[in-house]
Amino acid sequence: MGFLSLSIWMPIVFGVLLLVVGKDENAGFVRAVALLGALCSFVVTLPLYINFEIGSAAMQFVEKAPWIGRFNIYYHLGVDGISMWFVLLTSFITVIVVLAGWEVITERVNQYMGAFLILSGLMIGVFSALDGMLFYVFFEATLIPMYLIIGVWGGPNKIYAAFKFFLYTLLGSLLTLVALIYLYIQARGSFDIATWHALPLTMQEQTLLFFAFFTAFAVKVPMWPVHTWLPDVHVEAPTGGSAVLAAIMLKLGAYGFLRFSMPIAPDASREWAWFIIALSLVAVVYVGLVAMVQQDMKKLVAYSSVAHMGFVTLGFFIFNELGISGGLVQMIAHGFVSAAMFLSIGVLYDRVHSRQIASYGGVVNTMPKFAAFALLFSMANCGLPGTAGFVGEWMVILGAVKYNFWIGFAAASALIFGAAYTLWMFKRVYLGAVANDDVKGLTDIGAREFTIMLLLALATLGMGLYPKVFTDVMDASVMQLLQQVSASKLQ
Template sequence: MGLLSLAIWTPIAFGIVLLALGRDEQAKSVRWLALVGAVVSFLVTLPLYSGFQLDTAEMQFVEKLSWIERFNVNYHLGVDGISLWFVILTAFINVIVVIAGWEVITRKVNQYMAAFLILSGLMIGVFSALDGLLFYVFFEATLIPMYLIIGIWGGPNKIYAAFKFFLYTLLGSLLTLIALIYLYIQSGGSFDIALWHELPLSATAQNFLFFAFFAAFAVKVPMWPVHTWLPDVHVEAPTGGSAVLAAIMLKLGAYGFLRFSMPIAPDASREWATFMIVLSLVAVVYVGLVAMVQQDMKKLVAYSSVAHMGFVTLGFFIFNPLGVSGGLVQMIAHGFVSAAMFLSIGVLYDRVHSREISSYGGVVNTMPKFAAFALLFAMANCGLPGTAGFVGEWMVILGAVKYDFVVGLLAASALIFGAAYTLWMFKRVYLGPVTNDDVKELTDINAREFTVMALLAIAILYMGLYPKPFTDVMEVSVANLLEHVAASKLP
């Protein structure tokens, strides 16, 4: 069993043990076991970074076992510079979510913790799979624990939100399954993704594949106009569910574009690049304006996520190293920042049981420590230099300006909108005099909440001040991908 298998199956094994434990009377031991499982799962991923070779674009830590021999399906895993950091990020966010739900979840604690551990393993499987069918199994399997997390521990409209989440993401994926079967037939009966990258495909076939993959990945990102499921789901999901959804699950779609759409259908990707750039800019500009008028904090941050992920797809489809690397860095940064934003809203919701901005005011007077963290996270969400939020956006804007000045200018406007809606929310929630009794009675964050906030703050500042470890890992793989996309695959 290699490192990647350990990274996938360790949290899943802990999750299954937690499900077997059963009753809420054992909640204390359940929480500690979940924390041990999450920490061990995270520690298992660290040797992936320390043993990673920076000078090659080849897949590393490869594992290959025959799975379904008759159809030539393999249990085939590996990571390169594009996927490595997402494996580590997934395991890190899982630790954060387990600590964040420690006291908040009081019923079905074992099932809640197990759902997150199993979900973590499945998402790492998506980032590690080098076999098309294995990728699809992991990709679809992630829907089940998230569906349960929203449907069991969510808000008043949780069933509606869970169904909307499931149907949107499942319907898009069905076209992708047809695309995978088509590629299997074209390749002479192989699900090897690397082999698919080399197939000479006609323009018609590439266009079909591009839009079949687009159906699944654009919904998952989510790109405008198929983003409408996200705000509803975020509002109803429990805090931990929102954090994982924004920090990791949205990245599965963007990752799919890099692993499938661009290398398998490079000619179609170049042909439809303008289409993708326009959709990305609409997300950056229009959805940023929509975020500005939200009265619900979770909805505001949900729309903010759509705008930030617009940066990611914009970076990918301008086809230059700065843009693609910037998109990847933005994905990792958004993982830290969006998780921090949703967990901050969760801290307030646990005390006041309201997400409405109007329910607050002057929180800094009663929760000064928490307000300091919230300010840092808000600044990172705006893209302040020195925080993780700045690095990826800056790289994408530079890449966009190289591609086309107007595209770069429109992308840069997101920094203005981001500052407007984030700081206006911060002003109304945290600053000024205390406006109601609920805020007057607030108590500052405890040691557990402080730990969660501090871990995310360290990650955001470290990445903002020293992004080199992140960019070095992806540099060779991004260059190799762009070289591959530039070469025509038409027969």
Template structure:
């Protein structure tokens, strides 16, 4: 078993152990097993960084074994510079989520923790899979634990939100499956994704494949106008569910564009780039305006996620190194920042049981330590230089200006909206005099919450001040992808 298999199956194993433990009889033991499992799963991913060679675009840590031999399906794993950082990011966010749910979850604790650990392994599988069918199995399997997390531990309309999440993402994925079967047949019976990258495909086939992939990946990102499931799901999901959804699950769709849409159908990607850029700019500008009028903190941050992910898809489809690398950096940064924003909302919700902005005011007076963390994450969400939120957006804007000045200008002006809705929310929730008795009775964060937020704060600042380790890993792979996409595959 190689390092990638360990990264995938270690959290799944611990998740299965948790499910086997008694429901609520051994809560203390369950929490510690979950934490140990999450930390071990993170430690398993660390040797990947020390063993990764930045100088090559080839797949590394490759594992390949026959799986369904009759159909030439393989258990085939590998990482390159594009997928690398999402493996440790997933494991890191899982540790944070386990710490976040330590006291907040009191019923079916083993199932809650087990679902997150299993979800973590499945998401790492998506980023590691080099076999089309294996990718699809992991991609779809992630829906199951997240559906249960929303449907069991969610808010009052949890069943509606869980069904909406499941149906939106499943319907798009059915077109992805048809595209994968077409590629399997056209390639002479191979599910190898890298083999598909070199297939000479006619223009019509490329266009159909591109939109088949688009149906699955755009919903997952989510791009405008198929983003409407996200605010409902975020509002109803428990805090940990929102954090993982925003930090990792949205990235599965964006990653799919780089692994499937662009290299397999490069001519269609170039032909329809104008549509992708237009939809991305609508997400960045229009959804940013929608975020300004939200009264629910979770909805505001949910719409903010759609706007930030618009920068990602914009960066990918301007086809230059700054844009694509910036999109990838933005995905990682958004994982830290949006996860932190949702966890901050969870800290307040656990105390007041309201997500309405109007229910707060003057929180800084009673929770000064917590307000300091919240300010840092709010500034990162605005894209303040020196925080993780700045690096990716700045790179995408530079790449957009390089491609087309007006696209760059439109994306840059959208940062004003991001600052407006984030700072407006911060002002109304945290600043000013104490607004009511609920706020007056608030207690500052305890040691567990401090640890959770401090880990995220370190990640946000480290990436903002010194992003070189992140960009160095992806540079060669991004350059190779752009070189590949620039060559026509028309036969």
């Protein structure tokens, strides 16, 4: 068993263990085991970076064993420069989420912690799978723990939100299953993704495959106009659920474009790039405007996520190195920043039990340490230079200008909306005089919450000040992907 298998199965084993032996009567023990499981799972992902061969586009840490022999399905794992960082991001955010739910979750603690640990392993499986059917199994299995997290520990309309999340994402994936089976037949009985990358396909085949994959991945990102499930889910989900959903689950769709749509259907990807670019710009501009009128902090940040992920898909489909690398960097940065934004809202909600911006005002007077962290994360959400939020968006805008000046100009102008809605929310929630008795009675963050905020702040600043650590790993794989997309498959 290699590091990738450990990264996948260690959190799942800990999660199942908690479901079996944990009870609310021994909640302290359950939390300790959950934290131990999350930390061990994070530690076993570190060798993936330490031993990663920079400059190689080949799959590394490869594991392959027969799984379902009759259909030639393999348990086949590996990571390259595109996927490696998402494995680390997943295990890191899981530690944060376990800490965030430490005191907040008081009922069914073992099931809550277990669901997050199992979800962590399944998401790492998505980023590591090199067999098409294995990818699909992991991709769909992530729905189950997240559905339960929303439906059991969510807000008043949690059942509605959970069903909407499940149906949107499941229905979107059904056409993808058809595409995978078609590729299996074309590859003469192989689910190997690398084999699919080399298949000669007609333009009609590529177009049909492209849109079959698009239905699943666009919903997962989510792209406009299939984004409407996201705000409802974020509002109802518990804080940890929102953090994981925004930080990692949205990345599964964007990752799918890179691993399936672009290399398997390169001619169709170039042919329909204008369509993806148009939807991305609508997400960046229109959804940014929608975010400006939100009164619920979670809804505002949810719409903000749609706008930021618009930069990701824009970067991918302009087909240059700056764009694709910028999209990948933006995915990682959004993982840190969106998790921080949702967890910050959770800190306030745990105390006041309201997400309405109007319920706050002058929080800086009673929670100065927390307000300092919130300011940093708000600035990162705006794309301030020196923070993680700047690097990816800057690279995508540079790549977009290189591709077409007006597309780059439209994307850059949308940054104004991001600054407007984020800073306006910060001003109304944190600045000014104390607005009411609820704010007057607030207590500043303790050691646990301070640790969570500090870890996310260090990640946000570290990536913003020295992104080379991230880009060096992905450069070779990005160049190989560009070569695959630029080569025609038409026969």
